[in-house]
Amino acid sequence: MENNKAIQVNDGIYWVGFGDPKAGFSNNPYLLIEGDSVVLFDPGSRLPEHFNIVKQKIESVIPIEKINYIVVHHQDPDLAASIPLFEDIIGVDNFEIISTLRTSLLLPYYGFRTEITTIEDGDILQLDNGRELMFITSPYLHFAGAHVSYDMKTKTLFSSDIFAAFSVDWHLYANENYIEAMRIFHEPYIAHKSAIESFANKIKDFEIKMICPQHGSIIKEEFIPKCVEALLNFEVGSWLI
């Protein structure tokens, strides 16, 4: 896999991340391009060795300055710390940072000055050519103000840490070992089953053809039911012993 080119994974959707065997979890920002609408999801780390890969991969398809939206699914540094570096290139207030109210309390501590556009559960961002991006809150998975995004055109769920995995032997697309890789990520990380059940209930009426998590591998349609079932059956809260 070339380390400087974005990989198209769906109609207008590019993976611009990197596997990270040293850390044991990949970091997966995604880019969505529809006409003049350019959305970057969970931009990633600010470590130069990480940021430069993501930057280069984005630039392999589009200039960074064209990004209009950076969607931040929660406030963790592995996905949000690079916002100021993107702001340096795009310019303050020349793009929108999209997140929930709860997350917007913490994000400015990374040191950017662009105003945050806050979303509520069920808000649908209108992109070019009628493409629509829905935001669904996912409370306590794993942060109180966490949310996910759903591309209504390709029926892709950008799930952030949900459906994420730890993996040294990493593949862009999930294989038969993925459930166990998901398990070691989720069981100690999610405090309570009710958060998973509430989220599963919220998304049950949506047709989902692809899941793009922020760590681990992309889950293709045929493997989604197994991953959802596994998620619902994980013995979460395992550090409470």
Place this chain on the structure above:
Amino acid sequence: MADLNLDDKKLMDFINLMVTRGLGLYGQELMAKICYESGIALTDQNEIDWLEDNHIQAVNKLLVNYGSRNLPAKMTAIVLARQNQIPVPEELLTKRSSKKRRSIFKRFRRK
């Protein structure tokens, strides 16, 4: 808010709840000021009384005055209103303050 079944008792209970939380966040003096600006009297003993005839409007104002000062207050006002089936004022749900922002949103209504 007008066509909702919000009787005075429910509104009073809700204000008391907002004030109880608000005393922790704002302290007595500022909480009393926020109430007064909303058409509600808050005594030194933390008892409340109406200063305005339109009680629904007073609660609406209280939510806005209480929730507009900072993010923790906004989140508190929104969550307390939702838990108690009190409509959240639009002012608290604006997506950003700057007119420069261009994003356009629709709402998805769950069944």
